[in-house]
Amino acid sequence: MHEMGIILHLAKSLEETAAEQDIKKITRVTLEVGEVSGIMTDYFVDCWNYFKKRHPVLDTAELVLETIPAVTWCDACKRTYPTVQYGRTCPYCGSGETWLLKGSECVIKEIEVED
Amino acid sequence: MKIIELKETVTASNDRDAEVLRGELKQKGTLLINLMASPGAGKTTLLERTIRDMKDELRIAVMEADVDSDVDAVRIEKIGAKAVQAHTDGMCHMDAGMTRRALEGLGDEPFDLVFLENVGNLICPAEFDTGAGRCVMLLSVPEGDDKPLKYPLMFSKSDVLIITKTDVAPYFDFDVDACVSRARKLNPTIRVFAVSAKTGEGFEAWEEWVSEQVETWKY
């Protein structure tokens, strides 16, 4: 239930931001979601639509997900390559000594609010 | 309509709660250690032995975050330490709010050291700060030395890596040096212990580290 856990925290973060900045309604929330963050986007949006109703500040907010491509670094040949296409094995040299550089994050990019 | 740029992680509110909890625990002089690992890596067995060895020296309690059973809590109580079942609300990880509620379940008795046995998995627990003073991860020999490559976040977030079940090393091709150098690429300051709860190998060094941390946490 990873998605639900994240949604609960997302809702709480947004409520706190709204309280601090005296925001009455958030109408849109844009998240940057890494390609390999493990978040199942359809299920994530379903969870959001279910939970937002509990929060008056969020209850009409649309959730927009922007995908951040995952990039892996090969430590053997010092090059980067797209993670989703090649996985853990470097397509240039075949090494398995590879590290994810980005693509696992989940960041609140921006919110749209009523003025 | 107006757009406000935030650029904060989705778990920012949890990070703030965790910071507050850590501050409160520091004031009380209670060190909370968040223990993370895959299912069956040997978390409860490590705790049993550690508590047996250290219970005369320190007041120790354990919070067991099993999704749906109290088997581990019962094992800990048999050793003679206080244990509570931490409720994860069906989640794959503990967060700061759940940790706070579990700590309340331990009552008003003062403890020097509280262990949180987190939910068994190498992904989600790493993403949620529980408010613990130290994070310790276990990797058992049968799991393989490539895990730092597969679960980088867990290795980057942990202060300590304990390689467990070293007694079975002859039957597996676990390369300790390769594992440690992979872990250190992600986290240059990670402390590493290699232990066997069967033979007791490595426990002295691990327990010495625990004593030191409890001491420094108090001041």
Ligand SMILES: Nc1nc2c(ncn2[C@@H]2O[C@H](COP(=O)(O)OP(=O)(O)OP(=O)(O)O)[C@@H](O)[C@H]2O)c(=O)[nH]1
């Ligand atoms: N050979 C050997 N077996 C071990 C060692 N430590 C634990 N085990 C065995 O590994 C199995 C799992 O150990 P636990 O301590 O229950 O593991 P855990 O990580 O708490 O498991 P969960 O709470 O179910 O995720 C048990 O059968 C233990 O006896 C060890 O050092 N050597």
Ligand SMILES: [Mg+2]
């Ligand atoms: Mg256990």
Ligand SMILES: [Zn+2]
């Ligand atoms: Zn390469």
